[in-house]
Amino acid sequence: MTQVPRLESTSTARRALSGVLLGLGVTLLLSLLRGSSGFERVEGSFLDARTRMFVGQRAPDPRIVLAVVDEIEVREMQERTGSGWPWTEDYLQLLPQALEGFGARGLLIDVVYLDRGQDDEEVATARREVAAAQRAQVAGYADALRSFGRAGAAVLLARTPTWTHPPRVAAATERFLPLEGAASPEGPFGPRGIDASVRAFTEGVRYVGFANTVSDVDGIVRRAAPVARAGDRAVASLPLVGAALVSGKPVRVTADSVEVDGARQGLDENGTFLLAFPAEARRIYPTVSPVEVLFASQLIGVPEAELSAEDAGLVSRVRTAVKDRLVVFGQNVHGHEDVLATPIEDNMLGPELLATTVDVLLHGDGRLPWSRLANALFLAFLATGTALLGTLPRGRLWNLAGVVLAAAVCVGLGVLLFAAGHAIDLFTPLVGIALAGIAAGTLRLLTEGARNRWLEGTFSRYLAPDVIEALKRDPDRIQLGGRRREITIFFSDVAGFTSISERLEPEKVVRLLNRYLTGQSAEVMAQGGVIDKFEGDAIMAFFGDPLDMEDHALRACTSAVACVKALDALRPTLSEFGLERFDIRIGLNTGSAVVGNLGSDRRFDYTCMGDAVNLASRLEGANKHFGSRILIGPATREQAGDAILVKPLGDLVVVGKKNAISVYELIALADEATEAEHAHVAAFADAVQALEVGAWAEARDALGRAQDARPGDGPTAWLKGVATICELEPDIHVWDRRVVLHSK
Structure with a gap:
C-alpha cells in the first residue's frame, strides 16, 4: 500500500479556511498601516486621479463671482489713489455700497488679519494710534456692511479650545450663522476656540464663518468641513455662510449631513x-x-445721461458682473498670498476654492468618503476573495486570475x-489584493x-505523466472514498507462470518479472492507464x-495489443533463463465501477471495485x-467499434454468473491488421x-481457411473441437454459441 502525507490537508474545507485566514490577516495588517503618512499620501493621489477624471460634470454655478485683489489691482489702486494694500476702510466701505446699489445677492469676505497681541510695546503703541485714527473710518465701513445686510466674513478656529480676544470673539460669535437641527458633527478640528480677525472685517457683517x-x-x-465645534456650540464655515446667502433659506445640520435649500x-x-x-482651468468662476x-x-445714482461713455461702460460691467450674484472678495498679493494645493491645481486661489466649496454645498454633489470600517470590510472582501481563488481551485x-479579477473589481467599483x-x-x-495573491x-x-514531489515519486512508476499532471491539478482525486465511473479494466498474467517459477531460482524469477513488468507497464501507461497493482506475474490496470x-x-485495446507485441522484445532474452x-x-471489460482509495488516510490503494472489474x-x-490471448467483453467491443x-x-x-455475455478475441487494431489477419477473422x-x-461441412471448410490464415491459432483449434462434438452428437443439430465455464 502507498503512504501519503496527510491527505486531509488538501480538502476543500482546509483550503477555504486557509484562504479566509490569509485574507483576514492581510486585512488586519493593512488596516494597521492605513493611517500611516505613506499610505495616506498614495491613497490621496488615487483620489486625485478620480477627481480629475470627473472634473466638469456640470457647469459652475452662475450665481457666484470672484473679486480678488492681486498685484495688478494693488498697482491700479495705488496709481489712482496712492493707497496701498490693505486698503483703508474708507475705500473698503465703497464695496458693500456698490454691491447694494448694483443688486448683488451677497458678499463673502475671505480676508483675515489676526492681531494676537504679541507685538513689542513700540509696535503695539503704533497700532493703537492707527486704530484711534481710523475709528471713524471703521465705523463707516461697518455701517456700510450693516446697510447691505447680506455680507459674511471670515474668522479662524484657534489651535486651542480657549478663545483669544474675548471681547472680539463675543462680538463675532453673535453673528454665527444659525443652524437648524438637533445634532451636528464634531468636525475634523475637534473643539476649538476662535481667533477673531481685525474688528473692521467682522463688525457689521450679517454672519461670520x-x-x-x-x-x-x-x-x-x-x-471641506462645513460645520465645526467652537466652544460648546456648532459653528458654520464661511462656504456654508455663502451657500446660505445665495439660497436665502435656513441651513439644516445633522450628524452626517448639511442641507441647503433642499440640496x-x-x-x-x-x-x-x-x-x-x-x-479644470484656473478662474473657474467669472471675475470682477x-x-x-x-x-x-x-x-451710483448719477443719471445715465450725465455719465461719460467710459463711466457708463464701467457701471454696466460692474452691474452685469454682480447683479443677483454672491461676490467672493479675497486677496492674493505679495506678503498676503492665498493659494492652496488641490487635486486639480497646485496653486489654486483661496477665494476660488472658497467659491468651489459654496458651489458644492448649493448642489450637494460633493463625494462622501467611506468610513474606515466600510473600507476595511471592502478590503477584507477583496483580499479574502483573492486568497480563496488562490487556494480553492486547482491550477x-x-x-493570477484571482488577482486580476479582484483588481478589476476594485478599480471598477x-x-x-x-x-x-x-x-x-x-x-x-490593491495592495491587499497583491499581498493576498502572493500569500x-x-x-x-x-x-x-511537496505534494507534487510526493505524487511524482510515488506514482511515476504506475501512472503516465499526463495522469500525474492531472493529479497535481486536482489532488482531491486521491482522497479517501470513491466515485462511480465508467472505465475499462485490464487484467493480464503470464501463461504457465507457476511452472516457470518452479523451474527457476527465485533470483531469476525476480529478474525475469522485472523485465517483463517494466515493458508491460510502459505500454499501459503510454495509453493513460493506471496500474492498480502487481500481483506476482499479474497486472491489474x-x-x-x-x-x-x-x-x-x-485505449485499453491499444494497450493490450502493444503488450502482446512487447513480448517480442523479451523473447531474445529467454535463453538466459532457460525458457523456450x-x-x-489479457482480459478487458468496460463497465461501471467505483474508483477511489481504499485504506486509511495514511496508507491506501488507488483501485476500482465492482462487477465490471470481476x-x-x-x-x-x-x-x-x-486458447486466446486477448479476450474482451461486449461493452468494450461496442465502444471501440471499427477501430x-x-x-x-x-x-x-x-x-458465479447465470447470464451469458458475448465475448470476442482482440486480434489487432484495425488500421494495423494484416491481410492474413483480416482473412482469418472472416473465415x-x-x-x-x-x-x-x-x-x-461448411464449418470445417471455414475453419480450415482460418487455420491457414493464422497457423497455431488457439480459438480456431477450440472451435474445431466444438464442431466435431456437434457433428458426432446426434442430438445436436445447431450450435447455440453458449459456453459455460465451471472454473476460473
Missing part, C-alpha cells in the same frame, strides 16, 4: 466631504475687478462609486510543491480515471478455455455462422 481649510498629510486640500450633502465620520470641481467696483460705487493560473458620489480606498485594497501563491508552492477519457475502451515459451493472457478478471482466466479487429467466440457464462466468422445453422 470659519475659514479654516482641511488639508491632508501631503498638504493638498481635497475635502443635501453627506458628511463622513469626520464631518467632511470631498470637493468636486466644475472645471475690485477696483472697478469701488469706483463704480461713486457713480496555478487561478491565483472605485470609479463607478466615485461617479455615484462615494469615495472608497483604492490603493490599500496564496506561496502557500500553494509550499503545500502543493484501468483506463478512464482519474483522467476523463471518452475513448478509454480503445513465454506468453500472456468480469474483466474472469475474461482473463477464460483465455485458457478458448479494432475482433472475432466472436460465443456467449460465455462465467463462474472464423463464417465457421461460427455455419455452426449456428448446423452446416458442419
Whole structure:
C-alpha cells in the first residue's frame, strides 16, 4: 500500500479556511498601516486621479463671482489713489455700497488679519494710534456692511479650545450663522476656540464663518468641513455662510449631513466631504475687478445721461458682473498670498476654492468618503476573495486570475462609486489584493510543491505523466472514498507462470518479472492507464480515471495489443533463463465501477471495485478455455467499434454468473491488421455462422481457411473441437454459441 502525507490537508474545507485566514490577516495588517503618512499620501493621489477624471460634470454655478485683489489691482489702486494694500476702510466701505446699489445677492469676505497681541510695546503703541485714527473710518465701513445686510466674513478656529480676544470673539460669535437641527458633527478640528480677525472685517457683517481649510498629510486640500465645534456650540464655515446667502433659506445640520435649500450633502465620520470641481482651468468662476467696483460705487445714482461713455461702460460691467450674484472678495498679493494645493491645481486661489466649496454645498454633489470600517470590510472582501481563488481551485493560473479579477473589481467599483458620489480606498485594497495573491501563491508552492514531489515519486512508476499532471491539478482525486465511473479494466498474467517459477531460482524469477513488468507497464501507461497493482506475474490496470477519457475502451485495446507485441522484445532474452515459451493472457471489460482509495488516510490503494472489474478478471482466466490471448467483453467491443479487429467466440457464462455475455478475441487494431489477419477473422466468422445453422461441412471448410490464415491459432483449434462434438452428437443439430465455464 502507498503512504501519503496527510491527505486531509488538501480538502476543500482546509483550503477555504486557509484562504479566509490569509485574507483576514492581510486585512488586519493593512488596516494597521492605513493611517500611516505613506499610505495616506498614495491613497490621496488615487483620489486625485478620480477627481480629475470627473472634473466638469456640470457647469459652475452662475450665481457666484470672484473679486480678488492681486498685484495688478494693488498697482491700479495705488496709481489712482496712492493707497496701498490693505486698503483703508474708507475705500473698503465703497464695496458693500456698490454691491447694494448694483443688486448683488451677497458678499463673502475671505480676508483675515489676526492681531494676537504679541507685538513689542513700540509696535503695539503704533497700532493703537492707527486704530484711534481710523475709528471713524471703521465705523463707516461697518455701517456700510450693516446697510447691505447680506455680507459674511471670515474668522479662524484657534489651535486651542480657549478663545483669544474675548471681547472680539463675543462680538463675532453673535453673528454665527444659525443652524437648524438637533445634532451636528464634531468636525475634523475637534473643539476649538476662535481667533477673531481685525474688528473692521467682522463688525457689521450679517454672519461670520470659519475659514479654516482641511488639508491632508501631503498638504493638498481635497475635502471641506462645513460645520465645526467652537466652544460648546456648532459653528458654520464661511462656504456654508455663502451657500446660505445665495439660497436665502435656513441651513439644516445633522450628524452626517448639511442641507441647503433642499440640496443635501453627506458628511463622513469626520464631518467632511470631498470637493468636486466644475472645471479644470484656473478662474473657474467669472471675475470682477475690485477696483472697478469701488469706483463704480461713486457713480451710483448719477443719471445715465450725465455719465461719460467710459463711466457708463464701467457701471454696466460692474452691474452685469454682480447683479443677483454672491461676490467672493479675497486677496492674493505679495506678503498676503492665498493659494492652496488641490487635486486639480497646485496653486489654486483661496477665494476660488472658497467659491468651489459654496458651489458644492448649493448642489450637494460633493463625494462622501467611506468610513474606515466600510473600507476595511471592502478590503477584507477583496483580499479574502483573492486568497480563496488562490487556494480553492486547482491550477496555478487561478491565483493570477484571482488577482486580476479582484483588481478589476476594485478599480471598477472605485470609479463607478466615485461617479455615484462615494469615495472608497483604492490603493490599500490593491495592495491587499497583491499581498493576498502572493500569500496564496506561496502557500500553494509550499503545500502543493511537496505534494507534487510526493505524487511524482510515488506514482511515476504506475501512472503516465499526463495522469500525474492531472493529479497535481486536482489532488482531491486521491482522497479517501470513491466515485462511480465508467472505465475499462485490464487484467493480464503470464501463461504457465507457476511452472516457470518452479523451474527457476527465485533470483531469476525476480529478474525475469522485472523485465517483463517494466515493458508491460510502459505500454499501459503510454495509453493513460493506471496500474492498480502487481500481483506476482499479474497486472491489474484501468483506463478512464482519474483522467476523463471518452475513448478509454480503445485505449485499453491499444494497450493490450502493444503488450502482446512487447513480448517480442523479451523473447531474445529467454535463453538466459532457460525458457523456450513465454506468453500472456489479457482480459478487458468496460463497465461501471467505483474508483477511489481504499485504506486509511495514511496508507491506501488507488483501485476500482465492482462487477465490471470481476468480469474483466474472469475474461482473463477464460483465455485458457478458448486458447486466446486477448479476450474482451461486449461493452468494450461496442465502444471501440471499427477501430479494432475482433472475432466472436460465443456467449460465455462465467463462474458465479447465470447470464451469458458475448465475448470476442482482440486480434489487432484495425488500421494495423494484416491481410492474413483480416482473412482469418472472416473465415472464423463464417465457421461460427455455419455452426449456428448446423452446416458442419461448411464449418470445417471455414475453419480450415482460418487455420491457414493464422497457423497455431488457439480459438480456431477450440472451435474445431466444438464442431466435431456437434457433428458426432446426434442430438445436436445447431450450435447455440453458449459456453459455460465451471472454473476460473
